[in-house]
Amino acid sequence: MRRVVNALGAIGGIFAIITMLSALWPDTSTPNSTPGNASVPASTLVTGFARDYVTTYLTAKAGDEEKLARYVTVKDLKLPPVAGEFTDTDVAFAKQVTTTDDGVAVWTVTISGLINGATAATPQRTYYRVPITVLDGAPRATALPMQVAGPGIGVDFRLGYRDTVSLDSPLGIAAVGFVRSYLTGGADFSRYVTSDSSDKPIQPAPYAKVDTLTIQANVGDDGKTAATAEVYITVAARTRNYTLTQLAYPLTLRSVEGQWQVVSIAAVPLLQTRPEDPRQGSATTTTSTTPPPPPTRN
Structure with missing residues (x-):
């Protein structure tokens, strides 16, 4: 009788453990009650942070070091005596480069804008690239912004309506x-x-x-x-x-x-495209076997 009681006790203990683990382990068959969250890209957090960081940095003056402390840690930072303006900002590029073994997401983001656009005779759009890490949902810049060249002029393809x-x-x-x-x-x-x-x-x-x-x-x-x-x-x-x-x-x-x-x-018009490099090789088209003229640059 004692053996039976011990066996039942052991079974009950195992059942309790299984019940506890099943409660902790998520049920993948249960529909997501917030499916809209899946449509919000992780880049939204990173690009918003990058835009604020670049804008704050380019409009900071001597004495504003504390304003930058929430974005980046830089020793002996030298800021100009007069604050500038950085307006008409936009996200030109964003890409997650990698995720480290300890869960740190590494991003590179390029922000564009006009420096002193209100006072410049011919405002020029400038581009600044910033490296950003994200750990536990918190973004942080790893270095000062670097000014980089803007994107090149793209190739013109003719439309595919003959x-x-x-x-x-x-x-x-x-x-x-x-x-x-x-x-x-x-x-x-x-x-x-x-x-x-x-x-x-x-x-x-x-x-x-x-x-x-x-x-x-x-x-x-x-x-x-x-x-x-x-x-x-x-x-x-x-x-x-x-x-x-x-x-x-x-x-x-x-x-x-x-x-x-x-x-x-249609979401996009028909295009006369080439399968690989648009600058080389024979032309093909999605709508005709007749080779189109080569693409031209504006």
Whole structure:
């Protein structure tokens, strides 16, 4: 009998330990009650800290050493006698370089801005790179900001729309009607979109009148033999006080029972790109086998 009691006691002890461990160990099958937290990048903390740090440093003067103490530890720091201005700041670049074995996240962040922009004859945007570490959610700069060169000028790629679309063609009419209704709040918007389109006209309508300038597509012959088409339309939109703005929209269209309708506004227009180095080799395109002309620099 005593053995039975001892066995039951041992089993009860093991069960208690398992229960305690299961309570401490997170249940991965339980849905996250705060899924929005996953959409907030860790870089938000780091870039905000870097912006404040660079701004504080470049606007500090002799006697402001304590202001910088919350960002960085530097011995024998020499500050100018007169404070400067650092305005129109922006985050030009941010990257986590590594995470050390003891859990320290190492970042590099580049902040840009205008130094004394209000008084300079020709304000120049300057760039400052700062190394930052994050431990237990607390960021800290490891050194003073270093001024660096700004990014180079990028390469221009031509758009991938090779054919001109007539404004009075069914394809052109659909594109024109969609953009006009989209920008002017037209009540006929639904006639220009497919049933599965998620686009809605802008409200309140920002423009009173829209004139079409050009329409181009990745299909020829105004899309007469095509079932789908990628279209690029440029317009001149006018507000009620006659302010003109030129806009361009890449559209994806589909022929539905012989009528062209817009599926969506494309996130990016079609581009004539090269697979590797855009400056070398034969050109290719995402929409045609005909090599496009080489990209040019502005």
